[in-house]
Amino acid sequence: MTLLPRTLLPRTLTQPITQALARWFAKRAPKSDSATLNLRNVYIFFRREGLLFAILLIITFIAGINYGNNLVLGLCFYLISIWLISFHVTFLHISGLHVQLLEVTMAEVGAPVWVTLQVRSESRQPRRQLMFRFEQHQLDQQENSEHEYKRNSKRSRKLLNNDPKLQVLLPRVQDEHIIRLPIMTYKRGQLELPKLTVSTVYPLGIMRAWSYIYFARTAWVYPKPLAFDWQTQYITASLDDLPTSGQYSQHIQGQDDFERLDSYVEGESLARVSWAHVARGQGMLTKHFADPIGHEQSLNYADMPAAHHEQKLAQLAHGAITLGSLGVPFTMQLPNESRTESAIGHDEAFAQACLLRLAQSS
Incomplete structure (x- = not known):
């Protein structure tokens, strides 16, 4: 939060002050996944509407002194008592609150x-x-060039921080509440969580009490999937020919699908004997079953048709998501990884693990 009006002062003057204040706030609130709001990290000041109230106090006090009017002075002292009570109540509504980070999801760019x-x-x-929101404009500032930031930062910050979809308002907090907040992403890789702002203006809206929380945990952002042509030089089957459930060409011994009848061999389980054939006088035959297995697919970074590094990773993300949703066993080979490090998986959980590897790829 900046106490200086940006519309009146040039950015060259306000930026050093804003950065100094940001460092001071961060120093008073070390990074942690849990925080308790107290005197050290809770701040309180007039809102814009509260500044008008402060001007009213000054005017009534000067008028009462200047004209020697006790009624005006009494009104001034009455308004001051209201301000002091509001100051105390606003601070108490945020002080002592416990905030703990439970989970951070992974997302695409x-x-x-x-x-x-x-x-x-x-x-x-x-x-x-109580209002909870992340300072989304920090990410926007990091991802824009200096020229674009000077031109668009004020408008983008205002839109992001006032977007009701990016903040949560709790009308009443008692005992324990679970909330979920979004953080917009702009590039692949590790995402440092921006500072969380917890604030309230209750009860009169004159004062605003707030606190900043800096979380130690980070998030991972994987590439936005980029569709590409599945060609035989880098994958063993095209997308249209990928086996789906029940359409695999190889089988292993199991108990799901009937495969064949063989002559009974002494020692085999009698439960597998086809007694219908015995009743018809066709001898003792044993039923054999099989479980289908799929063709192992290979997603290799070197075989991706894109020319740029990030596009190759995006195509790998598309392949991992597609194969994971189909349940097809596959491996993914990234640069600087040996083949022994490439495990084989076949479900969406393995696809998520592959997406995490893509997010962490250098």
């Missing part, structure tokens, strides 16, 4: 990362009108 938080209050009195 351009999609939001969802952060799950536990908000706990041990006070007997409920806390009201």
Whole structure:
């Protein structure tokens, strides 16, 4: 939060002050996945509407002194008492709150990362009108060039921070609440969570109490899947020919699908004997079953048709998601990895593990 009006002062003057304040706030709140709001990390100041209230106090006090009017001075002292009570109540509604980070999801570029938080209050009195939001403009500043930032940062910050979809308002907090907040993503790789702002203006909207929380955990962003032609030089089957459930060409011994009848061999289980054939006088025959297995597919970074590194990773992400949804066994080979490090999997959980490898790829 900046206490200086950006519309009146040039950015060359406000930027150093804003950066100094940001460093000071960060120093008072070390990174951690859980935080308790207290005197050290809770701040309180007038809102814009509250500044008008402060001007009213000054005007009534000067008028009462200047004209020697006790009624005006009494009104001034009455308004001051209201301000002091509002100051105290606003601070109490945020002080002592416990916030803990529970989960951070993985997302593709351009999609939001969802952060799950536990908000706990041990006070007997409920806390009201608590606002939770991440400072989305920090990410926007990092991803834009200096020229674009000067031109668009003010408008983008205002839109992001005022977007109701990117913030959560809890009207009443008592005991424990679970909330989920999104963080917009702009590039692949490791994402450092921006600072979380917890604020309230209850009860009168004159004062605003807020606190910044800096989480130690990070999130991972994998490439946005890029569709490509499945060709035989880099995969053993085309997308249209990929085997689906029940359409595999190889089988292993199992108990799912009937495969053939063979002559009974002494020592085999009588449960597998086809007694219908015995009843018809055709001898003792044993039923054999098989479980289908799929063709192992190979996703290799070197075989991707794209020319650029990030596009190759995006094509690998598309292949991993597609094969994982089909349940086809596959491996994924990334640069600087040996073949022994490439495990074989066949489900969506393995596809998610592959997406994490893509997000962590250098």
